[in-house]
Amino acid sequence: MTVIDVYLDSIVGTISLPKEPFVLLVNPGSGHLFIACGDRVEVYDTLDWRRITSIPAPPGAEEDRLRPAAGQGLCHEPGQ
Numbered sequence: 001m002t003v004i005d006v007y008l009d010s011i012v013g014t015i016s017l018p019k020e021p022f023v024l025l026v027n028p029g030s031g032h033l034f035i036a037c038g039d040r041v042e043v044y045d046t047l048d049w050r051r052i053t054s055i056p057a058p059p060g061a062e063e064d065r066l067r068p069a070a071g072q073g074l075c076h077e078p079g080q
Contacts, residue, residue, distance in 0.1 A: 001014065001015045001016075001017055001021065001035070002014055003015060003049060013049035014049070015035070015044060015049055015051075017035065017037050017042065018037055018038065018040070018042075019037040019038040020037065021035045021036060021037050022036055022037070023035070023036035024036075026046065031045060031046045031047060032044065032045065032046065032052065033045075033046050036057060038057075039056065039057050039059075040054050040055065040056060040057055041054070041055045041056075041057050042054050043055065
C-alpha cells in the first residue's frame with residue numbers, strides 16, 4: 001500500500017500488507033493507522049510506518065462491518 005500525504009502531495013511511505021485492505025482508520029491522537037486485512041487488523045505507527053501489532057479480527061468481520069470506535073480503534077458490528 002502506498003501512503004500519500006495529501007498536504008504535501010507526495011508519497012511518504014509504503015506498507016506491505018498480507019491481503020487487500022477493506023477498512024482504514026487513522027487515529028491522529030495516537031498516531032496509529034489501523035488496517036483491516038482479511039482476518040487481522042494491522043496497526044502501524046504513522047511516524048515511521050512500522051507495524052506495531054497485528055490483532056485478530058472477529059470471524060466474519062470482512063463480510064460484516066468494522067467501523068471507527070469512540071476511542072482508538074475499530075468496532076465490529078455483526079450483520080443483521
